[in-house]
Amino acid sequence: MSQKVLVTGANGKTGRAVIAALAKKGASVRAFVRKVEQGDALKALGAAEIALGDMNAVETIAPALKGCDAIVHIGPPMHPDEKAMTEHFIKAAQAIQLPRFIYYSVMHPLRREVPHHARKLDTEEMLIESGQPYTIINPTRYMQHLEMIWKDVVANGVHGMPFNTHVKFNIVDLLDLAEVTAKVTAEDGHLWASYELAGPEGLSQDDMAAIISEVLKKPVTARQVPLDEMEAKARAGGATDQRIDTMRKMNTHYDHGGFRGNANILRWVLGREPTRFKEYVTRLAKRDGLLA
Template sequence: MIVVTTPTGDIGHQVVQNLLQSSAQIRVIARDPSHLAEEVRDNVEIVTGSHGDAGVVNEAFSGADTVFWLAPADPKATSVTEAYVDFTRPAAAALKDQGVKRVVSITALGRGSPVADKAGFVTGSLAMDDLIVSMGVAFRGLAMPSFMDNIARQAITIRNQGKFFLPIAADLKLPSVATRDIAAVAARWLLDDSWTGQSEVPVLGPEDISFDDMAAIISEVLGKAVTYQQISLNAYKARFVQFGMSDAMAQGMTDMAWAKDQGLDLAVSRTPENSTPTSFRQWCEDTLKPAVLD
């Protein structure tokens, strides 16, 4: 039995779709099962509620071999620690109490970096991993750079202004990965019942790419000029606060961006094994272009 958290999220729903192509028994935890696709509702077990609730995770993990773990976004949290570590505490206890063998977690690159303890959401994510690992469960933390898919959150700005914005240097080449590739890697680990031990698995995308490089590719794919503009950290934080995020979580996002600008995501060397196939150009054709032209 494989338990999937966040089955309607950007990554989680793709993990479920990949698992449905196998013969595995699948159980999902969903706050609102009506948000699941009909195909999913018809082919999985559903536990209704939050995977931050002790009763829910104990029910969901009962009889399970493997868990896909992803902490959900919590823009109103009073601290990054609350959003990651405190949210995960009930599930960590349930992993041990219910005898779950393996956990595949979505986490971040940066462990061992000199700025890892000042990296906002990344710092919280790594502390969350440490909590899960302390339960003695076999663990694979899929360690991510930034997602290509986050650029699509600025699709309207790209369409209307021909620009996208972040507080990271325009010419800094960093790894970037498509969520569909993350989901594919996660599904492979979830379906493999042979592994033991505890380790991170970097998932780096196919190449290091700068935001100026991205802008040039977006321009070619859309057939219109698109530029990247670096903004200040203060302006970046202010935008999150404007959209209703708590000050602590807006600061967590800002600290993460600062750390990435300091090279946080470059601590792991690229290899064929940790590179994934979807190029930024292909992602633009498949995902960004339809979002911008919608």
């Protein structure tokens, strides 16, 4: 019988990738969403069923978990209620003695200067102290951040992000992360573990621009986007004051510390070499018909 897994944050970037990876492994996925109209697209990705709910509405959580063998809990990014929302799911999981709780965190939650890292650290502590069997996923920054600026990169040859162009990141492919998340959910041997998942190369914006330039065969240069410019764009997109404050603190922190990590655990769980940035950019360029 296939394992039944509740996936929260199901309609987000991470949730969709995790649903597809779990379905590929034969799991029966129940997608936790706020809007019924999101259901068809998630079913097309491989979800077997939909649970309507809200992470802040505690009464929607136990029914969503009923009959499940595991949960992959993916909280909304930079959310002030991350800990309270996760607590609802931990309590509901404990009430049914759920065998596996996979919590999607971030690498280096102990970097408390960044508010959402601090909240994830507090949440990890709560989960570990609860006694609930868990696996914690700790990813670095996704390669997929490129997709937010991809049009500008392709049209104008400018790779702009809100930190200096020299500081390095071990960015990681979301598809590798989704595969790892599906493996630790569906396979035995990963309980009581926290996995730091980083990409195999330390790359600055300058390095990324050079790799994109090589793939697209056109000049691409890196640009440090001023924080005020980032803020204006985020406000225009409807970001709250809280989110903007978090984004400013995160990018200021990146500006001096970058986001370095080691790919050993990612490589071990995948059982293959993790995706390199050049492979990811090539995939993106082929997707958009920019390469044969």
